Amino acid sequence: MPRALFVPDTVWVSSRDRPGWYRPVTRDDPEYATWADADWSLITQVDDGAPAGGNGWGRLATSSISQPSLVVAMLQALDADAGLRVLEIGTGTGYNTALLCERLGAEHVISIEVDPVVAEGARTALAELGYRPRLVVGDGVRGVPEDAPYDRLLATVAAHDVPAAWIEQVRPGGVIVTPWSTWFAPGVLLRLVRAHDGSASGRFVGNADFMMLRSQRSRSPFGEWREYVNEDDPTAVARRTRTNPRWIAHRDEGWRLVVGHLVPGVDFASYEAADDSGEASVYVFDRGTGTGSWALGEYSPAEDAWEAKVRGPRDLWTEIGAAWSAWQRAGRPGRDRLGLTVTPEGDQVLWVDSPSQPLRRPGAAVAQR
Structure with missing residues (x-):
């Protein structure tokens, strides 16, 4: 499916002349057509829809359309067969939603988007192609409990603390795939499997730099x-x-x-x-x-x-x-040895090799003199 069908009329790119700012590029710009189907992500909203600079320039990227090869990797990690019910966190432009509809059938896809304007754009683009999944406007942190349980949950927005609601709304044995970020390290893709005790555990399976959930953004994203x-x-x-x-x-x-x-x-x-x-x-x-x-x-x-x-x-x-x-x-483990468990209480426990070897947030002091 061509990604260009879901790219909005304006996208934003990093400015070489004004570091830390994004400049708008509209559909009539020659560069636009080059980027629309290229294998990289495109910023589709800045500053939550209210650009902070003049002439549409933005400071903070707040929505995007994902890199096609990364979308494929995430869908492969999700391992969703026809007929399974999927909750998507972050409808965005609707591109990923359309791929889910094509694979599973629109009647099995529920997607939630926090921004009403972004959600309406996705609804229009999907309808024009004949896809009518259930689209919800709301905070993805809470999921969509009224339609739970789900067989799969796919987030197109990064979390550091994986919301407990996501685990609760997936059936035992179900899969959660989400970008995971610490603000400090490059983002990674996390694949969790929900256990019968209400926990979920899994490993990091690749790179995945995504924008954070609004409620989990850095308090101070700018400044030296x-x-x-x-x-x-x-x-x-x-x-x-x-x-x-x-x-x-x-x-x-x-x-x-x-x-x-x-x-x-x-x-x-x-x-x-x-x-x-x-x-x-x-x-x-x-x-x-x-x-x-x-x-x-x-x-x-x-x-x-x-x-x-x-x-x-x-x-x-x-x-x-x-x-x-x-x-x-722990033996200086690389990323390939690390995994994460979300407990039924919502605690996020990083581990090495298996959940039985946790790396918890430090409580004891290092000796000073």
Whole structure:
């Protein structure tokens, strides 16, 4: 099915001249036709439908039409046969909804979209092609309980905390496929199977960068570290830390998932010394959860405890150190060894190799001096 049938009249692309902004591209632009069926995602809404800049320019991408090859991968992970009932979280343009209708029959597809304008556009595009699934306007976090249970649930929007309602509304043995993101690590695709006890467990099965559920977005998606850190703040506490400031910058995909999950909202900036000393100033800060916490670590290769400053209700060096210790004790697992369980109470438990080996959010402090 041609994706171009679902691409709206205006899409947005990153601006080279204004980093951090998206410029609108309309159907009469020569580039538009090139992109409509290309194998990459296209932004179809910015700033929840109210562009923050002049002339339609946007700051935050808030809806998109997915990359076709990723859509195929997600549908393969869903493993939905004809006749199964599927709940789709995030109708978007209706492109993925149409593929579900074609595979399962429209009468077996229920889709929910939070934005009424986006939902109406999808309804029109689907009807023009003869597809009439049940479309609901509402917050996908709550699912569509009145039509439950479902055999499959497919989310086209990322979650960090997989909503308990999604698990509850899928029958035992059913499958949930959703993009999963920590704000810190690149997004991944998570495939869960619902158990009889009300939990769901599964592994990460690929890359999947998607926009977050509105209720789970970063509290501060924009801005560089200087907007979060004030080294002259009199409430900042000076001390030494045994958490190596360089750990946060480790590029291993498994570590990035672990620290992003166990230290929610963390981000960092690192500045190397101009000489050959190997020293660096590393700033960590809470971009995601809005606590205002930050920390500075002055790395020197000759030390085993480093000068630091910590400010806010969260001790970020302690949290990062505990996450690093948990990752090391587990054998430094890569992403291919990690999985997630959502408990009946809604707890999100990251694990290594099997659900019996959990990596929980740190509670114990790392020794300081």
